Amino acid sequence: MLPAALTTLLVSLLSLLTDSPDVETVPASSLRALSFELRHLHAVSPSAHVVFADVPQRPGILSESSHTLRTRTISSWKPPSFALHAQARTQSMRFAQSLLQDFPWEEEAIAAPDVEDRLTLLELAKMSNNAYVDFNETGWYELSANWSVSYPFGWEPDADGFRGHVFATPDNSTVVLALKGTSAGVLGGGGPTAKKDKLNDNLLFSCCCARVDWTWTTVCGCYGGGWKCDIDCVERSLIDDSLFYPIGTNLYNNLTYMYPQSDIWIIGHSLGGALASLLGATFGSPVVAFEAPGEKMAAGRLHLPSPPSTHHITHVYHTADPIAMGTCNGVLSSCALGGFAMESKCHLGASIIYDTVSNLSWGVDVRTHGIVNVIEKVLNDSWLPAVEVGREVPEAHPEDDCVECYSWEFGNFAKGV
């Protein structure tokens, strides 16, 4: 008897040799499809603890809401332990960034969603969408496509923190954590005021404490006048004041406790997508993030050790969305009017960018940011410019030439002004 792995290898070699049309260009592993069912809801309690609720077994609903996705095998990098990762961050904050270079990442081959498959992206987008609603509400994608005009938008500073769903395959081999993002600063009785809560997100996605102009109250005192910003001060504020990342790592750790043997994938929209990416960069889990604001700058400011590669993180967004493009800023932008300074634009990993501005003649508009828009108008059909070059979806590229906050000078400047 041949060992199973060898048999698999031989089978895939043989199928290549026999020129079977199905498996000609893709390795056999990528043809594996996984079905997911909804298992739990997750949320954050007022005391900033992660809580889970099991979804009652309602066969009708579960079968309707099961999702089939294609997978492919990729390599990713995991920290030997979360404690070691946390320790490396602390040391990097105290001493030198360079300590992060030596972090002992462990490479591992994992089954990841096949992000070249349109229907897989579409299913993941629906699963991300459903993080906004209870499974029994209208709006749960499989149950009804009935959307209200006030449909959530991905950015709800006054809502109740991160929440979402946990899906799993029937054998628990793979688990999907779907995140809905809101301002994490809302959490905690006696916490910051509503206004500060909203502006807390500005710590993550603005260049310098949301200094837009003199009319703005900055969210941290790191502005040094002119275009100068004290970077140590920004990092300290981010680490001290923002629960965004720590709540995500708690959630992930809780999930690994519940599913110790499973591969975990993380998905999300908007802020949920940004958090998904930061968690993927931490734990090595495959990530698919929809319309996330640029989170690369936050990863640096949070001192996350950077893995040898982040190709397991995939962003999906379109060019008419000013939040994902990092253009929703400036005094008169709709983001600024809402109190946000969305200035970051660079994403980790590789990005699948749908150029809806050029190819569908869409105008840049913050209303195109919603996930429903992506489900119903972007992923709903073949993307013709991709089809022309023999693909289903645009090719994913790392954002190598992306420059963040180029007009700012970061250094050690006296605070004030």
Ligand SMILES: *[C@@H]1O[C@H](CO)[C@@H](O)[C@H](O)[C@H]1NC(C)=O
């Ligand atoms: C949905 O379920 C929750 C409990 O899980 C319940 O409180 C709520 O009333 C239900 N909503 C509808 C529309 O059935």
Ligand SMILES: *[C@@H]1O[C@H](CO)[C@@H](O)[C@H](O)[C@H]1NC(C)=O
């Ligand atoms: C959509 O929702 C409205 C109000 O909840 C309801 O009256 C209408 O029948 C629903 N439409 C469909 C197609 O489910």
Ligand SMILES: *[C@@H]1O[C@H](CO)[C@@H](O)[C@H](O)[C@H]1NC(C)=O
């Ligand atoms: C999958 O995990 C759940 C815990 O959420 C457990 O109740 C169930 O028995 C597990 N199923 C299998 C096949 O291991």
Ligand SMILES: *[C@@H]1O[C@H](CO)[C@@H](O)[C@H](O)[C@H]1NC(C)=O
């Ligand atoms: C999640 O993990 C935290 C910290 O490890 C722990 O305090 C909490 O009880 C866990 N929550 C659940 C629901 O497992």
Ligand SMILES: *[C@@H]1O[C@H](CO)[C@@H](O)[C@H](O)[C@H]1NC(C)=O
């Ligand atoms: C997808 O959405 C676009 C834009 O709304 C529409 O023109 C197109 O017909 C839709 N395609 C399908 C297959 O529904």
Ligand SMILES: *[C@@H]1O[C@H](CO)[C@@H](O)[C@H](O)[C@H]1NC(C)=O
């Ligand atoms: C969109 O892309 C398709 C395929 O490349 C092309 O035929 C079409 O003209 C493009 N539309 C616009 C408005 O550029």
